[in-house]
Amino acid sequence: MNSDKDKIIQQRLDRREVDSATDPDAAAYRTLYSALGQAPSFCFSDDFAERVAAQVKPAPSPSHWSTGLSIGCILVALLASGLVIHHIDAAVFSKVTIWMLSRKELIGFGVGMLAVIQLMDHWLIHRMR
Amino acid sequence: MNEDAILVSAIVNGDARAFRRLVQQHQRLVGHLVSRMVNRTEDCEDISQEVFLRVYQRLPSFRFQSKLSTWIATVAYRTALNYLKKEEKHGNEPLEHAAGCWQDLPDAGEQLDKREIYAFVHQQITELPVHYRTVLTLFHLEEMSLAEIQEITGMPAGTVKNYLFRARKLLKDRLQARFLNEELL
Numbered sequence: 001m002n003s004d005k006d007k008i009i010q011q012r013l014d015r016r017e018v019d020s021a022t023d024p025d026a027a028a029y030r031t032l033y034s035a036l037g038q039a040p041s042f043c044f045s046d047d048f049a050e051r052v053a054a055q056v057k058p059a060p061s062p063s064h065w066s067t068g069l070s071i072g073c074i075l076v077a078l079l080a081s082g083l084v085i086h087h088i089d090a091a092v093f094s095k096v097t098i099w100m101l102s103r104k105e106l107i108g109f110g111v112g113m114l115a116v117i118q119l120m121d122h123w124l125i126h127r128m129r
Numbered sequence: 130m131n132e133d134a135i136l137v138s139a140i141v142n143g144d145a146r147a148f149r150r151l152v153q154q155h156q157r158l159v160g161h162l163v164s165r166m167v168n169r170t171e172d173c174e175d176i177s178q179e180v181f182l183r184v185y186q187r188l189p190s191f192r193f194q195s196k197l198s199t200w201i202a203t204v205a206y207r208t209a210l211n212y213l214k215k216e217e218k219h220g221n222e223p224l225e226h227a228a229g230c231w232q233d234l235p236d237a238g239e240q241l242d243k244r245e246i247y248a249f250v251h252q253q254i255t256e257l258p259v260h261y262r263t264v265l266t267l268f269h270l271e272e273m274s275l276a277e278i279q280e281i282t283g284m285p286a287g288t289v290k291n292y293l294f295r296a297r298k299l300l301k302d303r304l305q306a307r308f309l310n311e312e313l314l
Contacts, residue, residue: 035251
């Protein structure tokens with residue numbers, strides 16, 4: 001059958017075996033294979049790589065302003081905590097402390113969950129980038 | 130660590146020059162695949178650009194399960210396929226390639242017949258179904274193995290072989306219908 005012959009010729013050419021020069025089908029396939037190995041007409045502009053690379057911006061490093069703001073927020077939070085602790089009623093404060101100390105597992109679980117959420121957040125952001 | 134791994138690591142760490150190097154190394158592969166699949170020369174560069182931007186976004190999650198070139202070809206294949214599906218949805222017919230590229234070469238006597246034959250083959254390729262064009266490009270132009278083509282396209286090995294065989298037989302028959310046997314020797 002013709003398609004068997006075509007299959008055999010193609011397989012031989014795929015193995016880069018030299019086929020009979022006089023067989024018209026083999027000759028046609030050889031010419032075809034040669035044409036298939038020629039690159040198509042499309043080619044990029046000379047600055048293609050530069051233009052693509054220019055569209056990709058690395059993540060900005062934190063500016064001095066944003067670092068200062070972060071430090072400022074932390075200091076304000078510490079100050080506020082200090083003021084609260086200083087002015088809180090000692091009796092209330094000790095009751096709260098006793099309550100927390102009696103529920104260490106709960107506190108530990110809460111802190112652990114916060115850490116897990118932080119890690120997941122960090123991983124997701126890294127993945128999205 | 131091989132060269133590709135070093136390059137990927139540099140890009141992930143924000144080295145823009147490394148990314149430019151990656152584009153330069155693989156733009157030929159991407160350009161060939163996209164231009165053959167899409168059949169619209171004017172859109173090829175835009176689509177290829179989109180391919181490389183997607184490569185950049187997904188590079189942090191690339192774990193070298195395959196060669197870097199194979200993975201980039203996969204991104205190019207899927208991007209081009211998505212473009213074709215969108216065009217189909219909007220009812221746009223793909224344009225045929227201009228056959229002009231071969232006419233840019235200077236006349237050179239006995240080489241004229243070969244150029245005419247090659248131009249004819251390339252014109253015929255544009256009329257094949259997209260999956261035929263894809264496997265022909267990856268196998269003959271990029272010299273990829275059947276296993277790599279299978280990985281890039283997601284087609285079973287038997288389908289890749291079948292498409293290759295049918296595409297080549299079709300082109301051979303058209304070649305013989307258009308040119309005399311003596312011209313094809």
